[in-house]
Amino acid sequence: MADNNKETRDRVRELVRQVLATVPSEAEPASAATVEHVVVNSLKASVGKAWDRDESSKTLLTEDDLRGLGEGSRLRVSANVKFTSLAQDIVNERGIELIRKEARQTSAKVRSVAIGSDHGGFKTKEQLKAYLSDLGLNVRDFGTDSEAAVDYPDFAHAVARSVSGNQVDIGIIIDGAGIGSAMTANKVPNVRAAQCYSIALAKNSREHNGANVLTLGSGQNSFEEIKAIVDAFISTEISEERHKKRVAKIDNIEKQYRK
Numbered sequence: 001m002a003d004n005n006k007e008t009r010d011r012v013r014e015l016v017r018q019v020l021a022t023v024p025s026e027a028e029p030a031s032a033a034t035v036e037h038v039v040v041n042s043l044k045a046s047v048g049k050a051w052d053r054d055e056s057s058k059t060l061l062t063e064d065d066l067r068g069l070g071e072g073s074r075l076r077v078s079a080n081v082k083f084t085s086l087a088q089d090i091v092n093e094r095g096i097e098l099i100r101k102e103a104r105q106t107s108a109k110v111r112s113v114a115i116g117s118d119h120g121g122f123k124t125k126e127q128l129k130a131y132l133s134d135l136g137l138n139v140r141d142f143g144t145d146s147e148a149a150v151d152y153p154d155f156a157h158a159v160a161r162s163v164s165g166n167q168v169d170i171g172i173i174i175d176g177a178g179i180g181s182a183m184t185a186n187k188v189p190n191v192r193a194a195q196c197y198s199i200a201l202a203k204n205s206r207e208h209n210g211a212n213v214l215t216l217g218s219g220q221n222s223f224e225e226i227k228a229i230v231d232a233f234i235s236t237e238i239s240e241e242r243h244k245k246r247v248a249k250i251d252n253i254e255k256q257y258r259k
Helices: 002-022 085-094 119-134 152-164 179-185 199-207 223-234 241-256
Strands: 074-077 097-100 112-117 138-141 170-175 193-195 213-217
Touching: 112 119, 112 152, 119 138, 119 170, 119 213, 119 223, 152 170, 152 179, 152 213, 170 179, 170 223, 179 193, 179 213, 193 199, 199 223, 213 223
Parallel strands: 074 097, 112 138, 112 170, 170 213, 193 213
Antiparallel strands: none
């Protein structure tokens, strides 16, 4: 009986061997040298990046700006960025690495700027403030601090007073069109405000008219155009005597109407 069972098992094994011999074999697995590594899209975006988050458009960072950053994260910031006390604590506690944007080269003739806006110019003001700071200029922000509706004369007046009192070299005011802010600023003694929507006008206002306040319309120019206008304004100054003589006449007319 045992011999019969052995013969039966042997026959079964042989049948199985024959069946397996007819089944196509699977392709050999690729060698280590030919294995293709696939990068998941979510990871690909971070490969080669020098930072985990870019907040270099802001000059003041709060705890909200650091939300979601983990231990040892890399944060790109503007050259002259400042932190609220709580934000600074978060940076220290989490060991966040600050990567400062290098200051841009500039031919600016001024060192300090007063800047202000109404609600319509708020976003542009925030961007421009960071841009000027990266140029190495000392920027004084007179508001507004949000997009909540405000009255542009209040902020134009504050910037103009700072220029008039020689607290800063020039002022920049931003509203929807730049016209109302120019009218307001020009009511303040010793202020010569010019609304400029092109590089040529910015240069002319400084070189020919000795303008010391630039007003801009956030709805009139793109931010790239505004940067170019500001660059022209801060890098140009009045120099020729004939222009200085005419500006002196403007100042004399103003004096006639002062009480």
